[in-house]
Amino acid sequence: xxxxxxxxxxxxxxIESQLNNGHSQDQGNLYxxxxxxxxxxxxxxxxxxxxxxxxxxxxxxxVTICDIGASYxxxxxxxxxxxPKITIVSIEPVKERIDYAINILxxxxxxxxxxxxxxxxxxxxxPDYIFxxxxxxxxxxxxxxIIDSPIIAIEAHxxxxxxxxxxxxxxxxxxxxxMPRHNPMSYFFSKRRDSEAIVSLNRISSSADDLxxxxxxxxxxxxxxxxxxxxxxxxxxxxxxxxxxxxIYFSDNLETIKSSELDTNVQQIISMRRExxxxxxxxxxxxxxxxxxxxxxxxxxxxx
Numbered sequence: 001x002x003x004x005x006x007x008x009x010x011x012x013x014x015i016e017s018q019l020n021n022g023h024s025q026d027q028g029n030l031y032x033x034x035x036x037x038x039x040x041x042x043x044x045x046x047x048x049x050x051x052x053x054x055x056x057x058x059x060x061x062x063v064t065i066c067d068i069g070a071s072y073x074x075x076x077x078x079x080x081x082x083x084p085k086i087t088i089v090s091i092e093p094v095k096e097r098i099d100y101a102i103n104i105l106x107x108x109x110x111x112x113x114x115x116x117x118x119x120x121x122x123x124x125x126x127p128d129y130i131f132x133x134x135x136x137x138x139x140x141x142x143x144x145x146i147i148d149s150p151i152i153a154i155e156a157h158x159x160x161x162x163x164x165x166x167x168x169x170x171x172x173x174x175x176x177x178x179m180p181r182h183n184p185m186s187y188f189f190s191k192r193r194d195s196e197a198i199v200s201l202n203r204i205s206s207s208a209d210d211l212x213x214x215x216x217x218x219x220x221x222x223x224x225x226x227x228x229x230x231x232x233x234x235x236x237x238x239x240x241x242x243x244x245x246x247x248i249y250f251s252d253n254l255e256t257i258k259s260s261e262l263d264t265n266v267q268q269i270i271s272m273r274r275e276x277x278x279x280x281x282x283x284x285x286x287x288x289x290x291x292x293x294x295x296x297x298x299x300x301x302x303x304x
Contacts, residue, residue, distance in 0.1 A: 151190075207224075
C-alpha cells in the first residue's frame with residue numbers, strides 16, 4: 001500500500017529519528033516529539049477502510065475531512081490515490097512531519113497547515129467529518145469546545161473513545177482496524193451533546209472556589225488543585241484528588257467553597273495539609289465539614 005500511495009516509510013523513519021534526537025526546526029512547536037511507534041505505523045490500509053466507509057455513506061458526493069494532529073498526513077496520501085471526491089484538511093504543528101507530505105502532495109487539492117487546530121479551520125472549510133487519533137489532554141478539550149461536526153476516531157492512549165462518548169450522544173463502530181490494537185475498531189460519533197457528568201465537572205473546574213465538598217456519609221473537603229479526570233463509559237467519570245490523595249467516582253452533587261469562608265481553625269488545618277505538615281508523626285488526610293480531621297494513621301482528631 002505504501003508504494004501505491006507514494007508514502008516512503010524509510011524517509012519517515014529517518015525524519016522521526018532526527019526528531020527523537022532533538023533536530024527540529026522549531027522545538028517550540030513539537031507535539032508528542034518522537035511519536036510512539038503505533039502512531040507512526042497507523043496502517044494505510046486502516047485509512048483506506050475508513051475513507052471507503054466515508055465514501056459509501058456520502059453516496060459518492062464531495063466530502064471534506066479535517067485530520068487534526070495529522071502527523072505525516074497518511075489520510076491525505078490515501079485519499080489522493082483512491083478517493084478523488086474526498087478532500088483532507090491536514091493540521092499538524094510539527095513542521096518536519098507535515099513538510100514531508102507537502103513536498104509530495106503540494107499540487108493536489110488537499111490542504112495542509114503547519115499549525116495547531118484553530119476555530120478558523122472549521123469556519124473556512126466546514127468539514128463534514130473530524131478525524132481524531134489524539135490523547136485526552138487540554139488541547140483535546142479546546143478542540144471539543146470548537147467543533148460540532150461528526151467525529152471518526154481511533155483510540156490513542158486508552159481514554160479518547162470514552163471521552164468522546166461524553167461529548168456526543170450517538171456512538172457506533174465505524175470500521176474494524178487491520179493493524180493490531182487494544183481497541184481494534186474505529187468509531188463514529190454524532191449529535192454533539194455533553195453528558196451531564198461533563199457539564200457538572202466543567203462547572204466545578206471553572207469555579208473560583210478552591211475546595212470541593214465530597215458528600216459522603218460524613219462530608220469532607222478536598223482541594224480542587226491537582227484534580228485529574230478519567231473518563232469511564234456510560235457517563236461515569238473517575239477523579240483523582242491530590243489533596244487528600246484519593247480516587248473516587250465523580251458525582252454531580254459535589255459542591256465547592258472558598259477555604260477563606262471557613263472557620264479559622266479549619267483554615268489552619270487545610271493549610272497544614274497543603275504544606276504536608278504532620279501531626280503526631282502522621283499526615284492529614286480527610287478534613288471533615290464538622291471541623292474534625294483524619295490522620296494517615298486512621299485516627300480522627302478535632303481541629304484546635
